Amino acid sequence: MDPPTGPSMGPYDYDLLVIGGGSGGLAVAQEAAGLRRKVLILDLVAPSPRGTKRELGGSSYNMDNIRKFLQQASLLGTAIQDSQKYGWRLKEHVCHGWSELVEAVQEQVKTRSSELKRELKTCGVFYLNAHGELVGPHKVEVTDVYGRKRCLTAESIVIATGDRPQYLGIPGDKEYCLTSEDLLSLPQPPGRTLVVGGSAEGLECAGFLFGLGLPVTVMLQPELLPGFDQKMAQMIENHMTVGGVDFLYHCSLTKVELTESCTKDAVSGDSATPQQVSRGSLRVTFISKEGQTKQEDFDTVLLAVGRKAFTSDIGLERVGVLCSQDSGGILVNEKDQTSVERIYAIGSVQHGRPSTTGLSVHAGTLLARRLFREDSLLCDYTSVPTVVLTPLEYAACGLSEEKANLTFGEASVEVYHNNYWPLEWTLPARNKYSCYIKVICHIPDNERVVGLHVMGPNAGDILQGFVTAMKCGLTKQQLDATVGIHPGSAQWFTTLTQTRRMTEAMTMRGNC
Structure with a gap:
């Protein structure tokens, strides 16, 4: 193994060495290289337990x-149905081809990975497909794919190894269950699927599979969309339930195993296709909320029970980098610095901070500027916009309604909200009350907007501009003074008059 050599700006082999090829790590590397620093990225990632x-x-x-590709695949199925109301005549029965989707998405991911490597080379970043392990505050042991080792030094080191899906630690989970990253490795449709976990990842997978016409059951463990606004989470759940997704509540998965019939077919050399062999092949055992042990058969079990920072096997303990015992995430200060000087962490490997691709890229760029351009601007980890790519998309920025009430007190919080009906939904007569927006304001601070939530088509794109306004101190009065674009869904943010208090008062009067 011969790592890139050449002069650096100081007494080290590199000015910056990044362990891990996450989005934040790529951003800090590219920005540092643009500032004429010598940069190396080490990225050797083992495959998932399913390969x-x-x-x-x-x-x-x-x-x-x-996620975006899969959501679009699901939405196109609905669009085909809607198209007939717009005058389109389908000449033949329309069906979905799983293998075509898998091939196209996998090819796109590989192409983008190759493009990233070319971009790194173009901007002067050295890249090695090798494993990096800290052996000193400025020293990393590099092991290539052939097992050859060599030590390299760097003035600053950034950890950007990201996170990995968690498993439940029950019999059969790693042997027979998938995670979201394994979904497109299936050569045939997953059939009847049990999604374990009510995380954003789980609901997205459930919505995508159901949109392709597959039967889906979601087993919530332990709650729905933890960390998100719970009233919005309940609306997403209602929408999916009405659409036909089944939910299991207060259940605990205890075991996943192959059924005897499936094992017999596979051993006897049955001539069925792989898809037929897998039908009903997994038997799950779970405990219901009443304490009863139950069993049910599924074709696929997909785990979406959270993710954990990937911090093992990179030498953090050896050099004194502190991690959370619970999450495994690296403890950092406001400058993204770890407990060891000149060692930093970026992205989902951090403990206790929100994690999105956009945030990681932004944080990585700012870190490089602080290190090599003497900038002082810190990354703002509050009011981070995020989107859940369920069939009915949900985007949010700022505080949830529950967090706002807890932070400021209910008397100091005003919640403006309303349902809306996208114009394009009117011809096919889709549900008039599915889409919803909510603006949360802090009354004493001139009704400053502290939370924005929207559920509907293209919710993430709708919210983006309002996020900028929030960072500038957006108030409800300014929102009301904004001219809406018609026809369009974003204009509903500028016309809200109904408050949560008004809705609750009307509900109480209706019950009298």
């Missing part, structure tokens, strides 16, 4: 792209 290969860009970047 799925991980590409350069990290779990968040690649999975974000895949």
Whole structure:
């Protein structure tokens, strides 16, 4: 192994060495290289327990792209149905081809990974497909794919190894269950699927699979969309339930195993296709909320029970980098610095901070400027916009209604809200009350907007501009003074008059 050599700006082999190819790590490397620093990225990622290969860009970047592709595949199925109300005549029965989707998405991910490597080379970042392990505050032991080792030094080191899906630690979970990153490794449709976990990742997968016409059951463990506004989470759940997704509440999965019939077919050399062999192949055992042990058969079990920072096997303990015992995430200060000087962490490997691809890129860029341009601007980890790519998309920025009430007190919080009906939904007569917006304001601070929530088509794109306004101190009065664009859904943010207090008062009067 011969790592890139050449002069650096100081007494080290590199000015910056990044362990991990996550989106934040790529951003800090590219920005540092643009500032004429010598930079090396080490990225050797093991496949998932199911053997799925991980590409350069990290779990968040690649999975974000895949999430969008899968959501679009689901939405196109609905659009085909709607198209007949717009005068389109379908000449033949329309069906979905799983293998075509899988091939197209996998090819796109590989292409983007190759593009990232070319971009790194163009901007002067050295890249090695190798494992990095800290052996000193400025020293990393590099092991290539052939097992050859060499030590390299750097003035500053950034950890950007990202996170990995968690498993439940029950019999059969790693042997027979998938995670979201394994979904597109299936050569055939997953069939009847049990999604374990009510995280954003779980609901997105459930919505996508159901949108393709597959039967889906979601087993919530332990709650729905933890960390998100719970009233919005309940609306998403209602929408999916009405659409036909089944939910299991207060259940605990205890075991996943192959059924005897499936094992017999596989051993006897049955000539059925792989899809037929997998039908009903997994038997799940779970405990209901009443304490009863139950069993049910599924074709696929997909785990979406959270993610954990990937901090093992990179030498953090050896050099004294402190991590959370609960999450495994690296403890950092407001400058993204770890407990060891000149060692930093970026992205989902951090403990206790929100994690999105956009945030990681932003934080990585600012870190490089602080290190090598003497800037002082810190990344703002509050009011981070995020989107859940369920079939009915949900985007949010700022505080949830529950967090606002807890922070300021209910008397100091005003919540403006309303349902809306996208114009394009009127011809196919889709549900008039599915889409919803909510603006949360802090009354004593001139009704400053502290939370924005929207559920509907293209919710993430709708919210983006309002996020900028929030960072500038947006108030409800300014929002009301904004001219809405008609026809369009974003204009509903500028016309809200109904408050939560008004709605609750009308409900109480209706019950009298």
